[in-house]
Amino acid sequence: MxxxxxxxxxxxxxxxxxxxxxxxxxxxxxxxxxxxxxxxxxxxxxxxxxxxxxxxxxxxxxxxxxxxxxxxxxxxxxxxxxxxxxxxxxxxxxxxxxHLSHLLDKYDSGTGERTIVDLGGSHGDVSTEITSRYPQIRCIVQDLPGMTADWTG
Structure with a gap:
């Protein structure tokens, strides 16, 4: 142009x-x-x-x-x-x-089971990546009502 x-x-x-x-x-x-x-x-x-x-x-x-x-x-x-x-x-x-790797590459997951709450987690992309790398971790995704159901595009 x-x-x-x-x-x-x-x-x-x-x-x-x-x-x-x-x-x-x-x-x-x-x-x-x-x-x-x-x-x-x-x-x-x-x-x-x-x-x-x-x-x-x-x-x-x-x-x-x-x-x-x-x-x-x-x-x-x-x-x-x-x-x-x-x-x-x-x-x-x-x-x-x-990129999520900046968080996960430096995260000391330890060896024990634990729970992480993914605040503002939308569709759970971060939690999915965490649990795929660290199966001993349980994630709970929390977001505002309607954020995951209505915000696709």
Whole structure:
């Protein structure tokens, strides 16, 4: 893609062309800009306002979006945000920096039986990988209601 104005030529680099031609990358970037960044910029405000809080509605996200529920509630109710979120997570899971091996290669599983709770585990991909490597470990997948049943795409 390029513009051939006689006074100047503008064309894409390989990187910028990749950004506009890959829907997963586009969704990932939009999610960072529209969802994560506003929440990140209010995190200090939230920790000052609600010191030590573990409530899902007392966060930087709550302040940035004037929300009284967790981020996934808002995303699940807005089809555009939901459609953008699904490939964002898929893209993140494909990126080598987020690969599960970083966790599991350094994990000392010991020899005894134990139980791990996979919070926000969606379809149990992480738990499946853990139990395939360490059969003595039992995993329990927990997520918000409807997250596993309704978030396929």
């Amino acid at each position: 390029s513009s051939t104005n006689p006074k100047r030529i503008i064309s894409h680099t390989a990187a910028s062309k990749f950004l506009i031609n890959n829907s997963m990358v586009e969704a990932w970037l939009l999610n960072i800009v529209e969802e994560y960044w506003p929440a990140f910029t209010r995190t200090v405000d939230a920790t000052e306002r609600w010191p030590g809080s573990e409530k899902p509605n007392e966060t930087g996200y709550s302040l940035a979006f004037n929300a009284n529920k967790n981020p996934f509630h808002g995303i699940s109710k807005d089809i555009r945000r939901r459609v953008q979120f699904i490939p964002t997570i898929r893209f993140s899971n494909l990126h080598p920096s987020y």
